[in-house]
Amino acid sequence: SEESEIVEDQKFVDLGLDSIVGVEWTTTINQTYNLNLKATKLYDYPTLLELSAYIAQILSSQSAKPQVSQQPLKTLQPLSQQPQNLSEIKQFLKQQLAEALYTEESEIAEDQKFVDLGLDSIVGVEWTTTINQTYNLNLKATKLYDYPTLLELSAYIAQILSSQGTKPISSSSQTQQPLKTLQPLPTTQVNQVNLSEIQQVLKQQLAEALYTEESEIAEDQKFVDLGLDSIVGVEWTTTINQTYNLNLKATKLYDYPTLLELAPYIAQELASTGGSKLPQTNGSNPQASTPNHGSPEDSSEEMDPKLRLRAILNKVARNELTIQEANKLVQQIKQQVTV
Secondary structure (H helix, E strand, C coil): CCHHHCCCCCCCHHHCCCHHHHHHHHHHHHHHHCCCCCCCHHHHCCCHHHHHHHHHHHHHHHCCCCCCCCCCCCCCCCCCCCCCCHHHHHHHHHHHHHHHHCCCHHHCCCCCCCHHHCCCHHHHHHHHHHHHHHHCCCCCCCHHHHCCCHHHHHHHHHHHHHHHCCCCCCHHHCCCCCCCCCCCCCHHHHHCCCHHHHHHHHHHHHHHHCCCCHHHCCCCCCCHHHCCCHHHHHHHHHHHHHHHCCCCCCCHHHHCCCHHHHHHHHHHHHHHHCCCCCCCCCCCCHHHHCCCCCCCCCCHHHHCHHHHHHHHHHHHHCCCCCHHHHHHHHHHHHHHHHC
16 A cells, blocks of 8 residues: 555554554564564554554663664566476465365365455465475465465465575475373372462463453453453463463463363473472563553454464464464364364
């Protein structure tokens, strides 16, 4: 779009900003100003007027300056020769897309737009990850908007591969380690890590994440019913990991969807690793001390596999989860869906 089309007091969502573009834009902002903003800040400060004032406040407190020496974006020039292995790339992309959409390859027309085929932002990010792993590329999910059909996307990828001399990675070489399944520990072992204390810390953190009082949180109430959406879920998982020095995935909030269930699981993890609770830090981070001006609420459909994927993808976007780890979780979700 043109800059003239962007009104400074108009909300980002009304300008067409979706989850994929929002995460990538936040990443660009962080790189430009050397910050560590979370994508949810686009909900808290939903216009240019509000967001720019917030960033200016942080920079003023940190005496930071934007990095102005950015490299220009690379624009690929049309190749004079036919892109290499175009038909093979197109067929492989069709196969991957069919798997991502849980449909048959025969249902996918090569000139039909991805959005018309049912591709949403979550599946789009997942598919882009698969493409990058297959061809050793670093495409952004927004390329699915720039090249919105198989005909266009396969030609674009073939052009890049031809210029780089890259070959697709054999699927047989991508060996996945089996997912670890924790066995229940004896009650006495779990009790050694102070279950009641863990439960209280989790309740406090959840209340802060939801901007509510601890008294409003029932320990046997599901997180989604308390208003926890995918983005806040990922951020809460990050806080839990920092507090207890763990590496939990956000999907654990689906596997253990109440405080009564999550606290014993964390106690079990700590007992099995010999870990202990780390001191909590209450620093004066301006990013953490600002109030929430409202985040979009999810319905009970949060338990849908596509929304479970959102938590994974948001964590990948913030480099809190590796592509390999995310892919394992995605494959696990697919297996659960097909059972």
